[in-house]
Amino acid sequence: MSIDGLAARLWAGNADLAAAALAHPFVAGLADGSLPRERFAGYVAQDAFFLEAFARAYALGVAHSRDRATLDAFAELLAGVREELRLHDGYATRWGVDLSTVEPAPATQAYTEFLLATAALGDVGETCAAMTPCMRLYAHLGRSLAGRASADYAEWVDTYADPGFEELAVTLEALLDRLAADTPSVARAYRRAMELEVAFFDAAWERPVVR
Structure with a gap:
């Protein structure tokens, strides 16, 4: 990612929210192992x-693509989300969480509705702006926690610290740089997604899974 690109500028402009996410007690609990398992189970659910909606937003990106390169990039990103969903299925099986019965929390609903509305009604550049923060933030968290995560949550950290996940984040950032204009609406979409990321951690910290 070029330091002069739009994606880099938007990430730098939202450094306050990235720092808030990294310092969040939920994330800190992942690192030191103090996060109660029921809170992590609730987060996984x-x-x-959320990831199912994220996959649908990528599918809308495929549908709205105007050239083969964009279509291929969104298809690759969609495949990456399917891998994440398989990881969550594994967590749910081990911990007895029935994902089919989980109702979305208000923070989850707000985030998914924002993503799907943007992907359905906005242009492809705005869709990239709404989706990039999730990918870049999780790659940032994975790298920041790598090597110091507790054994209980090492699999989660390793997933987002993996170079393969970084490649997916870079792919989406490249789409953002190529397809989005440096406009207030793009900046607002990026900022809103970052705010919703922090709100998602707030909800995971405060609302254990209902079994």
Whole structure:
């Protein structure tokens, strides 16, 4: 990612929210192992619901693509989300969480509705602006926690610290740089997604899974 690109400028302009996410007690609990398992189980359930919507937003990106390169990039990103969903299925099986019965929390609903509305009604550049923060933030969290995560949550950290996940984040950032204009609406979409990321961690910290 070029330091002069739009994606880099938007990430730098939202450094306050990235720092808030990294310092969040939920994320800190992942690192030191103090996060109660029921809170992580609740997060997994909500994140699985979120990722299904994220996959649909990528599918809308495929549908709205105007050239083969864009179509291929969104298809690659969609495949990456399917891998994340398989990881969540594994967590749910081990911990007895029935994902089919989980209702979305208000924070999850707000985030998914924002993403799907943007992907359905906005242009492809705005869709990239709404989706990039999730990918870049999780790659940032994975790298920041790599090597110091507790054994309980090492699999989660390793997933987002993996170079393959970084490649997917870079792919989406490249789409953002190529397809989005440097406009207030793009900046607002990026900022809103970052705010919703922090709100998602707030909800995971405060609302354990209902079994």
